[in-house]
Every structure is written in C-alpha cells, then in structure tokens.
Amino acid sequence: MKPYQTALLSSLLIGSLSACQTQVETATTSEAIKLQQTALASQLGYDIVESLTVEVGPRLAGSPKDIIAVNWAMEKLTSLGFDRVYKEPVQVPIWERGEAKAKITFPVEQPLVITALGGSVATPAGGLQAKIARFDSLEALQQAKPEDVQGKIAFIDQKTERHITGEGYGKSVGGRSKGAVAAAQKGAVAIVIRSIGTDHDRMAHTGVMRYQDDVPKIPAAAMSNPDADLVDALLKRNPDALLELQMSPKNAGFNTSYNVIAEVTGNSKPNEIVLIGAHLDSWDEGTGAIDDGAGVAIVTAAAKHIQDLPVKPARTVRVVLYAAEEIGLVGGKAYAEAHKAELPLHYIAAESDFGAGRIYQIDTKVNESAWTEVQHALSPMSFNGVALGNNQASGGPDVSMLPALGVPVASLRQDGHDYFDYHHTPNDTLDKIDPAALAQNVAAYAQFAYIMANSTVTLTPLVTQSEK
Amino acid sequence: MKPYQTALLSSLLIGSLSACQTQVETATTSEAIKLQQTALASQLGYDIVESLTVEVGPRLAGSPKDIIAVNWAMEKLTSLGFDRVYKEPVQVPIWERGEAKAKITFPVEQPLVITALGGSVATPAGGLQAKIARFDSLEALQQAKPEDVQGKIAFIDQKTERHITGEGYGKSVGGRSKGAVAAAQKGAVAIVIRSIGTDHDRMAHTGVMRYQDDVPKIPAAAMSNPDADLVDALLKRNPDALLELQMSPKNAGFNTSYNVIAEVTGNSKPNEIVLIGAHLDSWDEGTGAIDDGAGVAIVTAAAKHIQDLPVKPARTVRVVLYAAEEIGLVGGKAYAEAHKAELPLHYIAAESDFGAGRIYQIDTKVNESAWTEVQHALSPMSFNGVALGNNQASGGPDVSMLPALGVPVASLRQDGHDYFDYHHTPNDTLDKIDPAALAQNVAAYAQFAYIMANSTVTLTPLVTQSEK
Numbered sequence: 001m002k003p004y005q006t007a008l009l010s011s012l013l014i015g016s017l018s019a020c021q022t023q024v025e026t027a028t029t030s031e032a033i034k035l036q037q038t039a040l041a042s043q044l045g046y047d048i049v050e051s052l053t054v055e056v057g058p059r060l061a062g063s064p065k066d067i068i069a070v071n072w073a074m075e076k077l078t079s080l081g082f083d084r085v086y087k088e089p090v091q092v093p094i095w096e097r098g099e100a101k102a103k104i105t106f107p108v109e110q111p112l113v114i115t116a117l118g119g120s121v122a123t124p125a126g127g128l129q130a131k132i133a134r135f136d137s138l139e140a141l142q143q144a145k146p147e148d149v150q151g152k153i154a155f156i157d158q159k160t161e162r163h164i165t166g167e168g169y170g171k172s173v174g175g176r177s178k179g180a181v182a183a184a185q186k187g188a189v190a191i192v193i194r195s196i197g198t199d200h201d202r203m204a205h206t207g208v209m210r211y212q213d214d215v216p217k218i219p220a221a222a223m224s225n226p227d228a229d230l231v232d233a234l235l236k237r238n239p240d241a242l243l244e245l246q247m248s249p250k251n252a253g254f255n256t257s258y259n260v261i262a263e264v265t266g267n268s269k270p271n272e273i274v275l276i277g278a279h280l281d282s283w284d285e286g287t288g289a290i291d292d293g294a295g296v297a298i299v300t301a302a303a304k305h306i307q308d309l310p311v312k313p314a315r316t317v318r319v320v321l322y323a324a325e326e327i328g329l330v331g332g333k334a335y336a337e338a339h340k341a342e343l344p345l346h347y348i349a350a351e352s353d354f355g356a357g358r359i360y361q362i363d364t365k366v367n368e369s370a371w372t373e374v375q376h377a378l379s380p381m382s383f384n385g386v387a388l389g390n391n392q393a394s395g396g397p398d399v400s401m402l403p404a405l406g407v408p409v410a411s412l413r414q415d416g417h418d419y420f421d422y423h424h425t426p427n428d429t430l431d432k433i434d435p436a437a438l439a440q441n442v443a444a445y446a447q448f449a450y451i452m453a454n455s456t457v458t459l460t461p462l463v464t465q466s467e468k
Numbered sequence: 469m470k471p472y473q474t475a476l477l478s479s480l481l482i483g484s485l486s487a488c489q490t491q492v493e494t495a496t497t498s499e500a501i502k503l504q505q506t507a508l509a510s511q512l513g514y515d516i517v518e519s520l521t522v523e524v525g526p527r528l529a530g531s532p533k534d535i536i537a538v539n540w541a542m543e544k545l546t547s548l549g550f551d552r553v554y555k556e557p558v559q560v561p562i563w564e565r566g567e568a569k570a571k572i573t574f575p576v577e578q579p580l581v582i583t584a585l586g587g588s589v590a591t592p593a594g595g596l597q598a599k600i601a602r603f604d605s606l607e608a609l610q611q612a613k614p615e616d617v618q619g620k621i622a623f624i625d626q627k628t629e630r631h632i633t634g635e636g637y638g639k640s641v642g643g644r645s646k647g648a649v650a651a652a653q654k655g656a657v658a659i660v661i662r663s664i665g666t667d668h669d670r671m672a673h674t675g676v677m678r679y680q681d682d683v684p685k686i687p688a689a690a691m692s693n694p695d696a697d698l699v700d701a702l703l704k705r706n707p708d709a710l711l712e713l714q715m716s717p718k719n720a721g722f723n724t725s726y727n728v729i730a731e732v733t734g735n736s737k738p739n740e741i742v743l744i745g746a747h748l749d750s751w752d753e754g755t756g757a758i759d760d761g762a763g764v765a766i767v768t769a770a771a772k773h774i775q776d777l778p779v780k781p782a783r784t785v786r787v788v789l790y791a792a793e794e795i796g797l798v799g800g801k802a803y804a805e806a807h808k809a810e811l812p813l814h815y816i817a818a819e820s821d822f823g824a825g826r827i828y829q830i831d832t833k834v835n836e837s838a839w840t841e842v843q844h845a846l847s848p849m850s851f852n853g854v855a856l857g858n859n860q861a862s863g864g865p866d867v868s869m870l871p872a873l874g875v876p877v878a879s880l881r882q883d884g885h886d887y888f889d890y891h892h893t894p895n896d897t898l899d900k901i902d903p904a905a906l907a908q909n910v911a912a913y914a915q916f917a918y919i920m921a922n923s924t925v926t927l928t929p930l931v932t933q934s935e936k
Contacts, residue, residue, distance in 0.1 A: 050701065053698075054698060054701040054702060054705070055576060055705070056576065057576065057577075057578045057579075057698075058578075058579070065577070068576065108523060108524065108525065108536065109525075109533070110525045110526075110755075111525075111526070113894060200897075200899045200900070201669055201671075201895055202671070202754065202893070202894035202895045202897060203669075203670070203671075225899070226755075226895075226897035226898070226899050229897075229898065229899060230521070230522060230525075230755070230897070230898075233518065233522040234522060237522070237523070286670070287578075287694075287698070425670070426581060426670040427669055427670045427694075429668075429670060429694035429697075429698070430694070430697065430698075431668045431693070431694050431697060432668070
C-alpha cells in the first residue's frame with residue numbers, strides 16, 4: 001500500500017473509530033444506568049454477606065476458619081456462574097489469640113476489658129503487674145525519658161476522632177502499630193493503648209502491631225474507651241496505680257491460605273483486567289461483617305450483575321478476594337508478586353474495605369492528562385449519589401502497592417462516620433450493615449467496573465513517586 | 469373553758485392554721501424553685517457517681533467489692549455532713565459468676581457472646597452440648613410438647629421493645645426470671661435467652677433468674693442480640709445445629725451487707741420521714757454507673773442540697789442506699805421488715821433506679837382524695853420539665869412493697885429509651901451518663917423531697933389491694 005493510501009485509510013479508520021468510541025460511550029452510559037437499577041433492586045450483596053457471616057463467621061488468617069472461608073468463597077463464586085473461578089496460594093503467618101485479661105489491682109480492684117493486638121507475644125504465664133506510664137500519644141512516648149517508662153506498662157491514651165473519611169484512624173493508629181517498639185526501647189514491660197475506635201462501647205479494638213528484630217518483644221493490648229477513661233481517672237487520683245496483665249497469644253508458624261479469584265471474561269480485550277477486590281480474612285472477635293464481609297459482598301455482587309449482562313464489556317472484570325489483609329496485606333503483596341508480568345494489562349484496580357456505608361465520591365489515580373476524560377466516563381455514577389472527586393486515590397489496602405508498579409487505581413469513598421465504632425471488635429456483626437446502603441455500594445462498583453472495562457481512555461503512564 | 473369558747477378558739481386556730489399553711493406553701497414553693505437552681509448549677513451528682521464508679525466500680529451483692537461500696541458510702545455520706553449516717557445489716561446470698569463460654573459447634577464453629585444469669589448453676593465441668601429448641605417467648609416454651617424440648621437447650625428468642633417508659637422490659641423479662649423453671653419442666657438441659665436488651669451490641673445482659681425447689685436446676689444464660697440473630701439464621705439453615713455451653717458460676721452461702729442510710733433531720737416533725745432511695749449494689753460486669761450509681765448520686769446530691777439549706781423542712785429526709793437490689797430486692801425487703809414499726813411515720817417514699825435519663829413526669833400513689841392537693845404542691849417541679857402524671861405509681865423496686873404496707877410512694881419517671889441498651893452489661897459505665905440530665909434528676913428529687921417534707925396534705929390511708 002502506498003504511503004498516501006495508508007494515511008487515508010488510517011484517517012478513515014480513526015474517523016470510524018471515533019464514531020465507534022462515541023457509540024461505545026453512549027451504550028456504556030446507558031448500560032451503566034441499567035446496572036445501577038438492577039443492583040439497587042437486588043439483595044444479592046446482602047445475601048452474600050449474610051451467608052459469609054452466618055456460615056463461616058470469624059476467619060482469622062491462617063486459622064482453620066480461614067480455610068473454611070476459602071472453601072465458602074470458591075463455592076459461592078462457582079455457584080454464581082462466573083466465567084472463571086480459581087485460587088492462588090499465599091503463605092500466611094499463624095497467630096493465635098489465646099486469652100487476654102487485665103485489671104487494676106491497686107488502689108482498688110477494677111477489671112478492665114482488653115484485647116491482645118494482633119501479633120503480640122504473651123505475658124509470663126502468671127501475668128505481669130506494674131505501674132503505668134501514661135502518654136497522650138505515640139510521639140509523647142517516643143520523647144519520654146527512659147527512667148519514666150522503665151519497668152512500667154506504657155499506656156498510650158490517644159482518642160480517635162470521628163470523621164466521614166475515617167481520617168481520625170490514621171492519626172491515632174501509629175500507637176497501635178509502633179507503640180510496642182517505642183515502649184520497649186524505653187524499657188517498658190508491656191504496652192496498652194486506648195482502643196483505636198470512636199465508640200463508647202466496652203469493647204477493645206484489636207488490629208495488627210509490629211515488632212522490630214533488635215528491640216525486645218513486649219506484650220501489646222488495647223483497652224476499651226470506657227476502660228481508658230477509668231484508668232485515666234484512677235491515675236489522676238493515684239499515679240502509683242497497678243495494672244495486671246495476663247495474655248496468652250502465640251505465633252505458631254505458617255499456613256497456606258488463598259487469594260480467591262473470579263472473572264467475567266472480557267468480550268474483546270479479555271487479557272486486560274479491571275480488578276475489584278476485597279479481603280476475605282477477618283479478625284476473630286466479630287463475624288467480619290463490615291470488615292470485610294461487606295467488601296466481599298459488594299465486589300462479588302457487582303461482578304455478578306456484569307456477568308449476567310447479555311453482552312459483556314470489552315475487558316475482563318476480575319474479582320480478587322484477598323487473603324490475610326489484616327495481618328499485613330499479605331494477600332495483596334502476594335498477588336502483586338504472582339501477577340507481576342500481567343500488571344501492565346491491569347487497566348485499573350479498586351478495593352472495597354471500609355465497611356458498608358454509602359459511597360459519596362470516587363477518586364482515581366490515573367495519568368493526569370486522562371483524568372478529565374475518566375471523570376467524564378464515570379459521570380453516570382452521579383445518578384447513584386457518587387460525586388467525582390480527585391486524582392489522589394490510593395485504591396484500598398491490598399491494591400495500594402499497585403500505583404508504584406504502574407497500575408492505575410480508584411477509591412470509591414464510603415461514609416465511614418461509624419466505621420471505627422465497630423472496626424476490629426466483637427461488634428463487627430451483620431446487624432451493623434444497612435442493606436440499602438450495601439446495595440448502593442454494589443451499584444457503584446458495578447458501574448465503575450463496567451465503565452472501566454469498556455473505557456477507551458488511556459490511563460497510563462502514572463507519575464512516578466519521584467515526579468509526584 | 470366553756471364549749472362556745474372552745475369552738476371559737478378552734479375556729480380561730482383553724483383560721484390561723486390555714487393562713488399559716490398558705491404561708492408554708494408559698495415559702496416551700498419559693499424554696500423549691502431555689503433548690504432547682506442550686507441543683508442545676510451543681511455537679512455534685514456527677515462527682516458522686518464518678519467517685520463510686522472509679523473508686524469502687526462493680527459491686528456485686530455479697531462480694532468483697534460490696535463491702536468496699538458500703539465503706540465508700542459511709543465515708544461519702546459522712547463527708548457530705550448529713551445530720552445522721554448509719555448502716556443496717558442485711559444478709560445477702562453470695563453468687564459468683566465464674567466463666568461463661570458458648571459456641572455453635574455444628575454445622576460450623578461460631579463462638580457466641582453469653583453471660584450467666586444471676587443465680588444460675590454451673591454446667592458440668594467439661595461443659596454440655598445439645599441441640600437447640602427455639603421459642604418465640606416464655607409462653608411458647610411453657611406450651612411446648614416435652615418431646616420437643618427433652619434433652620435440648622431451650623432458647624427463648626424474644627426481642628425487647630424500645631419505649632421511653634421501659635415497658636418493653638416488662639414484656640420480655642419473664643423469659644429471664646422464669647425460663648429456667650419452664651425449660652427444666654419440659655426436660656431441657658439448659659436455657660439460653662436472647663438478652664433482655666434493646667441494643668445491637670455484642671454484649672449479653674445479665675440479671676437475676678429463679679429456680680423452684682421441686683424442679684431440676686439447669687444452667688441459665690443470656691446471649692447478645694447479634695448472637696441471637698446468628699443462632700436464628702443458623703437454625704433456619706439447620707435445625708440440628710449444636711450449641712456448647714461451659715459455665716462455672718456458683719452459689720456460695722451468705723454474707724452480711726448493709727443498707728446505708730443518711731438523714732437530714734426534720735425541723736418540726738423529725739420523726740416523720742420522706743424516703744428517697746437508690747440501690748448501692750450493682751451487677752459485676754459494668755461499673756454500675758446507670759444501674760444504680762446514677763440513683764445513688766441523684767438522691768444523695770438531692771438530700772445534700774436540702775442539708776445545706778439554712779432552714780430544714782419539717783420532716784426528716786432519709787436517703788436509703790439499699791443493699792442487694794439486683795438479686796431480689798433483698799435490701800428493700802430487709803428495710804421494710806426492720807422499720808415495720810416506723811412505717812406509719814413514712815410520709816412518702818421514692819426510689820431512683822432507672823438510669824440517668826431526664827425525669828419527664830411524676831406519678832404518686834396516695835389517697836385518692838389527696839391527689840389533687842399533692843399535685844398542686846408538686847407543681848413547682850414543672851419548671852424543671854417534670855409534668856404531673858397519675859396516681860398509679862409503684863415507687864421503684866426497693867419501695868414497691870411499701871404501698872401494701874400503707875406507705876404512699878412516688879415514681880419520678882425518667883426517659884428510659886436507651887436504658888436497656890446498657891442495663892446489666894459491661895457497657896454500664898460512666899460515659900453513658902449525661903451530666904446535665906443527671907443534674908436535672910437531682911433537682912427533681914431535691915424539689916420532691918423538700919416539698920413533701922413540708923407538705924401539709926394527709927396522704928393516707930391508701931386504698932388496699934382489694935379495693936383497687
């Protein structure tokens with residue numbers, strides 16, 4: 001073919017492609033609005049989280065219930081008729097909670113409600129008893145004189161602020177994750193924190209903590225907010241108050257768990273992937289309803305509504321139910337590693353892991369020059385109450401490492417004003433989920449996944465960390 | 469003196485008494501309004517309940533903490549400078565909670581949150597496991613065929629309705645108090661009830677239960693509302709679900725506790741008594757803030773505001789902090805017995821035992837012909853948001869036996885819409901008390917006690933039960 005012929009054909013093709021793009025966009029918008037209606041009229045999402053919480057319940061990574069959850073997920077996804085259902089092994093550390101008891105023993109006996117932080121070591125079998133060194137924050141503990149902490153139980157007494165965004169959690173959670181190291185470096189015999197939670201319930205909030213190889217490992221626990229109030233009031237009366245802790249958690253090696261995956265095969269670009277994820281594991285004290293049974297239900301039901309369409313979207317929609325998020329994003333990291341070669345084919349990824357509150361905004365992390373077009377494409381979501389936000393998304397815990405690997409992400413922002421009332425407590429149960437709000441989430445994820453799976457916008461390259 | 473002279477003097481005296489009465493009423497009204505202002509501006513009530521919950525905390529009748537509470541009360545009342553402070557011994561049964569664990573073991577393991585009901589016996593040391601016979605109510609259990617219950621764990625699954633009056637409690641509490649007898653009569657090996665509570669927290673509500681001498685004693689527990697939901701959902705899937713219970717409570721004899729009493733001595737009729745009471749004991753899982761630390765604080769602070777007046781009212785205001793209410797009105801019954809001879813001198817009695825919600829109405833139980841006058845006398849309470857109600861009061865648990873013994877009572881009705889969210893759970897802690905609402909209660913009790921201690925209305929005789 002001669003050069004001018006090539007150019008002409010190209011021009012025609014481009015012209016017809018553009019017309020085609022517009023058609024695709026119109027059809028996609030129309031289908032997205034129908035998907036919203038379908039999802040809002042369906043109780044599939046609620047049925048899924050009901051099934052997971054009732055038939056499995058708590059499913060701590062590495063525990064026997066974790067494997068029961070994996071089997072549940074394989075069966076549920078298979079029964080829903082996805083094009084592909086498979087699982088990928090993930091090695092996860094085993095941590096067993098054991099018992100956790102605490103009481104003030106002087107100047108008066110007062111039993112306290114505590115819980116071991118995830119990963120904590122045990123106290124000596126007979127427990128330990130010491131005075132209390134109270135700090136307003138992790139930073140205050142880090143700046144303390146060692147002689148004020150030596151031989152005592154460090155107590156980080158920071159309240160968690162309530163925000164729709166959940167940003168209060170970020171401000172206080174350092175005390176949970178880093179407090180044991182900071183306390184041990186000053187010579188503390190244990191650390192107890194005020195729960196990272198916005199409630200006034202007599203329940204302690206667990207969550208993962210970390211040790212450092214060169215620092216002694218000391219027991220780490222959280223106490224409920226009312227108990228922290230009580231300890232405060234006692235310390236104001238008598239700074240020599242004694243706290244007794246008895247905890248028997250243990251680390252017990254490793255087990256194989258699985259990322260469980262389902263796919264709606266793309267119609268024309270089946271190798272390209274729109275990933276919507278959630279994590280299958282949960283903490284062990286509730287039934288893992290809002291964290292993250294809701295997410296499992298939301299992304300599974302959203303994909304199922306797409307699976308049921310007569311014409312599938314261009315790209316493959318992949319549901320990933322991650323293993324072992326709670327104990328350190330283990331499944332998310334394993335996925336990124338196992339799918340390294342395939343990551344360039346990941347068009348965009350998003351994880352639902354913030355409960356079951358309504359989605360009020362969608363943010364993205366895409367190439368800056370593509371952002372306006374992406375927002376335009378996602379605009380049907382506004383009919384479902386989802387505003388178009390910014391381009392600063394992180395995508396959710398298990399996909400948070402993907403932008404650095406070149407994969408665009410989106411964050412569908414949920415109303416989290418009460419999320420940290422229940423998060424990581426025995427109170428994380430089904431009754432905390434509003435079925436209507438859950439359905440709104442399903443609709444939003446269905447729209448997001450469908451629109452992205454048909455999108456003609458180029459989202460990459462992402463700015464690198466150094467450019468940012 | 470000649471008859472006509474006597475008649476004249478009488479007439480004059482009556483005339484002057486009437487004028488005097490009017491003066492007394494006006495002065496009383498004026499003082500009652502000042503008392504309201506004093507009480508609302510004071511944080512004495514909150515300081516008292518803070519002190520009791522922090523310095524004593526849980527104080528189960530018959531336990532070592534019960535005696536600590538008695539000592540606290542003696543010291544607190546003495547330090548407040550009442551005219552008289554004393555205590556009267558009460559024999560109370562000792563019940564120790566031990567541990568209570570439960571889980572569904574089939575078709576899937578699901579740990580449940582339960583608590584032993586007060587007075588329950590233990591399971592065998594290794595626990596017990598059985599199928600579940602579920603009933604909508606105590607009545608349904610009582611009407612069941614024995615073959616449907618025999619060898620099973622009876623489960624009364626009645627939800628408690630939310631009302632400002634707390635009347636939902638009365639509708640469902642029979643399952644707690646009488647369920648064990650009904651279940652054992654049908655051959656059940658244990659009984660578990662849905663908690664008598666209006667919350668959705670993962671906390672079980674304890675409370676006293678009763679056995680009957682001629683019926684086998686079986687273990688009795690309550691499970692949290694979310695757990696009852698879970699068991700329901702499991703039973704719908706599989707009626708052969710198995711429940712395992714392990715409980716180690718025990719009854720351990722008797723101990724001496726005390727009704728603790730303080731008095732503001734009456735100015736002109738010191739032998740006549742206006743009794744305002746609350747109970748000092750609490751269940752052991754919370755710190756007894758709303759039940760009944762609030763009541764202790766309310767009546768103590770109310771009496772203290774009267775104690776501080778330059779001129780005391782005519783009658784003695786007696787604060788009674790009852791022992792062992794929770795386990796069967798033990799202190800209330802002991803008081804009625806010990807003060808039998810003095811009961812005719814009890815002008816009126818009222819107990820504060822319904823949390824710390826605002827008082828919206830005052831009801832009385834007085835002679836019908838006196839009711840209008842009493843309502844008129846109490847009308848200053850309306851300035852504090854307290855409406856005048858009816859003449860059907862019971863007076864509160866520990867004074868509920870007094871009307872039958874001829875003593876008038878009053879019920880100062882509190883807003884109880886959230887009382888059964890926390891009642892008898894670990895969540896009964898100080899943070900559930902609104903200091904402003906507590907002060908409104910103090911003001912209402914101060915006004916009530918002062919007005920009644922000065923009242924010139926004759927409240928007796930009460931109608932007898934048969935007349936009613």
